[in-house]
Every structure is written in structure tokens, then in C-alpha cells.
Amino acid sequence: MKTVNMDSVSKHYNGEKVLDNISLEIDESQRIVILGPSGCGKTTILRLIAGFIAPDTGSISIGGELVSKHGRIIKPPEQRNLGMVFQNLALWPHLSVKGNIEFGLKAKGIRKSERKVRIEKILNLVDMADYADRKPAELSGGQQQRIALARALVLEPNVLLMDEPLSSLDLDLNIRLRKEILRLQKKLEFSLLYVTHDQDEAFDIATRVVSMKHGRIEDVSTVASSRNQKA
Amino acid sequence: MARRIFLAFIIILLLAIGMLPVLSMLIKSIIVDGHFTLVSYKGVLTSRHQWTLMGHSIALSFLVTALTVAVGLPVGILLGKTDLPFRKFFTVLFVVPLLIPPYIIAVSWSDLLGREGLLAHLFGASAIKATARFLFGLPGCTAVLFSIFLPIPMLLTIIFLRTINPRLEEAGRLVSGWHGVMKGITIPLILPGVLLSAMLVFLLSFGEFSVPNFLRYDVFPVESFTQFSAFYNFKAATAAAVPLAVVTLILLLVEAAFLRERTYQLCPSSEVEHLPQIELGAHRKWLLALIAIMAFVIVIVPIVVLVIQSAGIDAYAEALNRAGGNLMRSLMYAVIGATLLTFLGFFTGYLIQTKALRYWRSIDSLTIFLFALPSTVIGIGLISLWNTPWTNFIYGTPIIIVLGYLAKYTALTSRVSVTQLAQIPPSMEEAAQVAGARWFRRAAFIVAPLARRGLLAGWLVGYIFSLRDTGITMLVYPAGHETLPVRIFTLMANGSPQLIAALCMVMITATLLPAGILWMIPGIMTRKVTR
Numbered sequence: 166m167k168t169v170n171m172d173s174v175s176k177h178y179n180g181e182k183v184l185d186n187i188s189l190e191i192d193e194s195q196r197i198v199i200l201g202p203s204g205c206g207k208t209t210i211l212r213l214i215a216g217f218i219a220p221d222t223g224s225i226s227i228g229g230e231l232v233s234k235h236g237r238i239i240k241p242p243e244q245r246n247l248g249m250v251f252q253n254l255a256l257w258p259h260l261s262v263k264g265n266i267e268f269g270l271k272a273k274g275i276r277k278s279e280r281k282v283r284i285e286k287i288l289n290l291v292d293m294a295d296y297a298d299r300k301p302a303e304l305s306g307g308q309q310q311r312i313a314l315a316r317a318l319v320l321e322p323n324v325l326l327m328d329e330p331l332s333s334l335d336l337d338l339n340i341r342l343r344k345e346i347l348r349l350q351k352k353l354e355f356s357l358l359y360v361t362h363d364q365d366e367a368f369d370i371a372t373r374v375v376s377m378k379h380g381r382i383e384d385v386s387t388v389a390s391s392r393n394q395k396a
Numbered sequence: 397m398a399r400r401i402f403l404a405f406i407i408i409l410l411l412a413i414g415m416l417p418v419l420s421m422l423i424k425s426i427i428v429d430g431h432f433t434l435v436s437y438k439g440v441l442t443s444r445h446q447w448t449l450m451g452h453s454i455a456l457s458f459l460v461t462a463l464t465v466a467v468g469l470p471v472g473i474l475l476g477k478t479d480l481p482f483r484k485f486f487t488v489l490f491v492v493p494l495l496i497p498p499y500i501i502a503v504s505w506s507d508l509l510g511r512e513g514l515l516a517h518l519f520g521a522s523a524i525k526a527t528a529r530f531l532f533g534l535p536g537c538t539a540v541l542f543s544i545f546l547p548i549p550m551l552l553t554i555i556f557l558r559t560i561n562p563r564l565e566e567a568g569r570l571v572s573g574w575h576g577v578m579k580g581i582t583i584p585l586i587l588p589g590v591l592l593s594a595m596l597v598f599l600l601s602f603g604e605f606s607v608p609n610f611l612r613y614d615v616f617p618v619e620s621f622t623q624f625s626a627f628y629n630f631k632a633a634t635a636a637a638v639p640l641a642v643v644t645l646i647l648l649l650v651e652a653a654f655l656r657e658r659t660y661q662l663c664p665s666s667e668v669e670h671l672p673q674i675e676l677g678a679h680r681k682w683l684l685a686l687i688a689i690m691a692f693v694i695v696i697v698p699i700v701v702l703v704i705q706s707a708g709i710d711a712y713a714e715a716l717n718r719a720g721g722n723l724m725r726s727l728m729y730a731v732i733g734a735t736l737l738t739f740l741g742f743f744t745g746y747l748i749q750t751k752a753l754r755y756w757r758s759i760d761s762l763t764i765f766l767f768a769l770p771s772t773v774i775g776i777g778l779i780s781l782w783n784t785p786w787t788n789f790i791y792g793t794p795i796i797i798v799l800g801y802l803a804k805y806t807a808l809t810s811r812v813s814v815t816q817l818a819q820i821p822p823s824m825e826e827a828a829q830v831a832g833a834r835w836f837r838r839a840a841f842i843v844a845p846l847a848r849r850g851l852l853a854g855w856l857v858g859y860i861f862s863l864r865d866t867g868i869t870m871l872v873y874p875a876g877h878e879t880l881p882v883r884i885f886t887l888m889a890n891g892s893p894q895l896i897a898a899l900c901m902v903m904i905t906a907t908l909l910p911a912g913i914l915w916m917i918p919g920i921m922t923r924k925v926t927r
Contacts, residue, residue, distance in 0.1 A: 215570060242566075243570060243572050245570075248570070249566075249570055253563055255567040256567075257581055259585060268580055269570070271576075272572035273571065316567075
């Protein structure tokens with residue numbers, strides 16, 4: 166079953182076309198990386214799927230259900246069951262690590278006892294159980310990445326959207342976290358849509374790489390499975 | 397080096413204009429005939445009447461603060477965060493009462509609800525008893541000051557909403573509706589701004605005396621003013637002013653300790669235009685109606701009442717005849733004050749924005765302290781410092797009025813400059829530096845032209861606040877230099893309601909006309925700095 170389906174989507178900003186007739190499908194448990202230079206429209210694709218903006222033309226379906234179409238958002242972001250890791254992580258500075266993770270659980274009306282269990286579980290999974298009461302500012306860059314991942318995954322989303330999440334890290338940490346993302350994806354089996362401008366990062370993570378330029382898809386290539394086995 | 401020396405000079409100037417009078421007042425209140433004494437304070441602190449007045453002041457300030465924040469926050473969110481129609485129009489409209497002398501709003505409501513008011517003429521004096529009782533006292537004072545200070549939490553909410561990184565809200569939107577995001581993320585993030593606005597409203601209400609004086613609600617600042625102007629008891633006036641300064645200082649220290657470091661993540665300016673917006677959907681119509689009704693009651697009604705009350709050429713002819721000179725003087729002092737405030741505010745803002753000297757934060761705090769300080773305190777301080785035979789060229793001339801404007805309102809022009817300077821990439825000045833330009837050249841030919849919108853906006857703010865000033869001017873104006881707001885205030889005791897209303901309308905026109913003209917000239921207030 167297709168988890169996400171973008172059909173002939175176009176988007177303009179201030180009269181300038183940023184996406185031109187994009188069609189893209191993401192299958193269950195697939196890892197798709199969108200690769201391209203700055204300004205090619207990769208982040209716009211994530212924001213369209215998340216439901217922050219509506220496509221000017223074309224439609225988007227998630228789990229077989231139409232979520233936006235022709236300038237109209239049919240399902241708001243909170244009803245799409247997506248997780249997202251932002252480029253600047255967007256950890257809420259006034260909340261603790263636990264508070265950041267708990268926010269979504271509370272919003273979904275999950276009971277306190279279950280919230281506690283799920284927070285513990287996800288923090289253990291990202292190896293951050295000892296940091297539950299810290300504020301984001303008290304964590305290192307790598308630790309903040311893990312918390313952003315934990316926050317995005319705690320609601321067990323169908324699709325995880327990642328917007329250049331490792332771009333600000335040094336190469337060493339970048340490579341270690343790539344492995345971490347792959348480990349979590351294989352364990353939790355969510356679909357992953359990952360945006361980057363780094364070719365190495367793209368081919369390290371993806372099962373399929375979508376290359377973009379000037380708002381158009383230039384090429385789609387399947388990555389040799391042997392390359393992913395490293396993880 | 398030139399930059400550091402010049403900015404150090406600006407600091408010294410600011411200290412001399414603002415802090416020296418306050419210190420002089422303090423010293424003179426505790427040193428009498430060369431000896432340390434607290435006798436002036438004894439009278440103030442042991443008097444039951446004074447404590448009652450202090451209680452009134454605190455009650456009034458607390459009520460006004462609670463009401464303005466409770467209403468200003470949601471109104472600010474509606475105007476700054478949603479797709480409500482005519483948001484900019486309503487934002488400007490709500491700000492109008494803040495721009496005119498506070499007592500004018502009180503006069504207008506008195507003209508409507510008072511025993512001799514318009515409603516009394518329509519429905520009879522007996523029917524109007526309850527409204528008159530409401531207006532003259534704590535409830536009326538609270539309502540009038542609420543309508544005047546509402547723009548402060550409203551504007552600060554709008555401004556702080558624009559500083560939130562949109563990604564923080566979007567991260568919340570993935571799991572929650574707008575209601576949950578506002579409650580759990582947005583409002584906690586703008587809380588420092590909301591608390592800052594609460595503190596400002598509290599201090600401004602605490603120091604305000606013209607409205608309580610007119611609406612006959614005895615508060616502490618009136619005491620200081622009365623001691624000086626009615627009894628000419630300078631020591632008692634000073635002793636009554638010091639507690640006001642102390643309360644201001646304590647609140648600002650609390651603000652500095654708890655709030656200033658809690659401003660979280662600033663939004664990159666490039667993202668300001670793409671801030672997430674709440675779509676009101678089905679609620680749009682009734683919320684629009686609610687805001688329109690609020691604006692009508694708070695802003696339109698008081699102005700319409702003054703227009704009706706002053707109807708007829710005769711009232712305006714008499715107004716210009718009796719106060720034409722005062723109007724011209726007011727305009728002249730306001731223009732001079734605004735120009736100097738723009739100059740001082742630009743360099744203070746530059747110092748704060750670039751952190752060019754180690755003491756930038758102290759200067760920021762100093763300007764805010766002086767702005768928050770009740771006008772009576774600054775007025776008494778200026779008299780205390782400059783009323784000597786050697787300094788009569790200041791005390792006996794309008795210079796003292798302008799010094800009062802500079803002491804009180806530099807915080808405003810400095811804030812406007814900081815906001816504008818923050819929009820200019822540091823590389824602009826750095827490029828000029830690399831090209832060999834010295835600091836004065838860089839400031840004059842690169843920074844100032846790029847900040848021209850801020851300079852113009854600063855000038856307008858300086859002009860409006862200098863023109864509306866009553867508290868300081870009333871205390872310090874030399875004989876023959878009475879300004880229009882002071883003239884209206886003194887005429888209120890025995891002038892006809894028609895004359896007062898006409899003078900108030902003249903005052904409102906003189907205040908808002910320049911702002912309106914500049915707003916309408918395309919390109920002056922609307923063009924952005926090229927990045």
C-alpha cells in the first residue's frame with residue numbers, strides 16, 4: 166500500500182514556481198531521500214505533505230486518504246499521523262526533554278500512565294533516558310537530534326519527514342546519527358522521507374533517491390541494497 | 397576609537413539629563429542644611445492618609461494591569477496571528493487613545509456619562525446618576541486607563557508573536573490543533589513579552605495622575621503634584637515622589653532578574669513573512685463583530701463625543717483665541733523634542749544593538765527606568781537640579797521642558813532604533829569599514845540612511861509623546877511657556893465643556909495629523925530596507 170502519494174503537485178511562492186508537476190509515491194517502510202541544491206523545492210515537498218501549506222494544483226493522499234487538493238487543506242497536520250524532524254530541530258525551549266515528548270501524547274489524549282511508559286520506552290530507544298528532565302539548551306547537538314527523533318517517533322507515525330536534520334553537525338556525528346536513524350527505521354518500520362543536499366548522506370540512508378532541480382524531479386534511482394546493509 | 401568616545405559621550409549625556417535630576421532630588425530629600433535627616437519621609441511614611449493613597453494607587457494599577465493584559469493578549473493574538481479581516485486597521489485604531497493626553501479620554505467620557513453629559517441631556521439627570529457614580533471613582537478610572545493602555549499588551553503580543561520561530565509552532569501543529577499549540581507552545585514562549593507589558597502598564601498606571609485627578613480618585617502621584625503646585629512644599633513633594641521611584645526600581649529589577657534572559661528563540665527575519673496563521677473559519681464573522689464593537693466603544697465613541705460637544709465654529713474660534721499661542725508653543729517644543737529624541741535614541745539604539753560598549757545593558761535599563769518613572773518624579777527631579785540662580789538659563793526657559801522630554805522618552809526612540817538597526821545586516825557597516833570609512837562616515841552615510849524608516853518612525857513617536865506630555869511639563873514649564881495640554885488641563889477647572897472639547901479636538905488633530913500624512917505618503921513608511 167502507498168503510504169504517501171503526491172499527484173501532479175505544483176506550488177508557487179510570490180509568483181515564482183517552486184514545484185512543477187511533482188508526482189511521488191512512498192511505499193510502506195520505504196526510505197526515500199530527496200536530494201538537491203538549496204532552493205530546489207525539497208523542503209516545500211515536506212511542508213506540503215505535513216499540511217502546513219496546500220498545493221496550488223494536484224493532490225496529496227496519505228494512507229489512501231485525500232489530505233489536500235488544489236489549494237485546499239482537507240486534513241490538518243495534526244490528523245495526518247506524521248512525525249517530522251526540522252532542520253533547526255524546533256525543540257520547544259521552555260519545555261524539558263520529557264515535556265517535548267509528552268506534548269503530542271497529551272494532545273492525543275493518552276492517559277498519564279501510558280504516557281509515562283511510552284516516554285521511557287522512546288528515551289531508552291534513543292539512549293537518552295538519563296536526560297528526561299533537562300532543557301534542550303542543556304544538551305549537545307547530537308543529544309538534541311536524538312530528542313527531536315524521539316519526539317517525532319513517540320506517536321508511532323506512518324511516515325517520518327526529516328528536513329536536513331544532520332546538516333549542522335560535524336561529519337563524525339553526522340555519520341553516527343545516520344546509522345542511528347537507519348537502526349530506528351528498521352526497528353520501528355516507519356516510512357521515511359528524508360531531505361538533504363549531501364549526496365553521501367542520501368545514498369547512505371535511502372532505498373530510493375529522488376534528485377531534484379529547479380522544482381522538478383530530474384531522476385529517481387534505486388540504491389543497491391548492499392550499500393544499506395552497512396547499517 | 398571615535399565610536400567608543402562618541403558613544404561614551406552619549407551615555408554621559410543621558411546620565412546628566414535623566415539620572416542626575418533623580419539623584420539630586422534624592423540627595424536633597426535626605427540632606428537638609430548639610431545634615432542627614434529623614435524628617436521629610438517621616439511625614440509621608442507615618443501618615444495614614446498617605447498609605448491610603450498608596451493603597452488606592454496599587455489597587456488602581458493592579459486592576460488596570462489585570463484588565464489590559466486579560467483583553468490585550470487575546471486581541472493581540474487575533475490581530476497578529478489570525479486571518480481576521482482589517483487587522484492592520486484595527487491595530488492602528490486601538491493605538492489612538494495611547495497617543496493623546498490621557499485626560500482627554502477622561503474628559504470625553506465625562507462629557508458623555510457625567511451629570512452634565514450628553515446622556516443626561518437625553519435621558520434626564522436622574523437616569524444618569526449610576527453612570528456618573530461609575531465614572532467618578534475607581535471603576536471609571538480603571539475603565540479609562542484600560543482603554544488608554546490596552547495597546548501596550550496588544551502591541552507587545554503582536555511583536556513577540558513575530559519573534560517565535562515558526563518551526564516551533566509547526567512542530568506542535570503536527571500533533572495538536574491551534575488551541576493546544578497556543579496553550580502549550582506559543583503563549584508560554586511569548587510570556588516574557590506579556591509580563592513585560594503587564595509591568596509597563598502597572599508602572600504607567602501607577603504614575604498617572606491626570607486621569608485620577610480629573611475623575612476624583614485620590615492616588616499617590618497626585619499627592620506629590622499637589623504638595624509642589626498647590627502648597628509649594630518642595631521637601632514634601634520630593635518625599636512623596638521617592639516611594640514612586642522606589643516601586644518603579646523594584647519592579648524593573650524584578651523584570652531584569654526574571655524576564656530579560658527568558659526570551660527564547662528569535663525568528664530569522666527572512667521567515668517573518670511566512671509565519672503560520674490561524675484560520676478562524678466559521679468564527680471569523682463574530683470575532684470581527686466583537687473587535688469592531690470594542691474599537692467603536694474604546695476609540696470611536698470618545699472622539700465622536702468630543703466632536704459633538706465642540707460642534708460649531710464658535711467653540712473652535714474661542715479655543716484658538718484662548719490657546720492659539722499654547723498650540724504653537726506645543727508644536728515647536730514637540731518638534732525640537734522629537735528631533736533631539738531621534739538623535740539621542742538613534743545612538744542609544746546603536747549602542748544597544750551593536751553592544752559597542754560593555755555598559756550597553758545598563759543604558760538600556762536606564763532608559764526604561766526613566767520611561768517607567770512617574771512624570772511627577774522626573775519633574776520634581778528636574779526642578780531640584782536646575783532651580784538655582786546659576787542655571788536659570790535652563791530652569792527659566794523651555795530648555796527644561798525639552799530636557800524632561802529627553803529624560804522620559806529616549807527609551808521609545810531608542811527601542812524604535814534598535815528594531816530598525818536589527819534589520820540591517822552587520823556586513824553593511826563592515827563593508828564600509830573595509831573600504832576605509834571611519835565611524836562617523838559609516839554612521840552618517842551607511843547606517844543612518846539604511847535606518848531612515850526607523851529614524852522617521854522614531855521622530856514621529858518622539859513628536860507624539862512630547863506633544864501629549866502633561867505630567868512633566870505641568871511641573872516644570874516656565875512662566876509664559878505653557879503648552880496646550882497644560883492649558884487644557886488648567887482650563888478644565890473653569891472652562892466651558894464646549895471650549896474644552898474643542899481644545900481636545902485641536903490637540904488630537906495636532907497629534908495625529910503628522911502621523912497620518914506621513915503614513916499616506918507612499919514609500920516613506922512602507923519601503924523596506926534592501927537586504
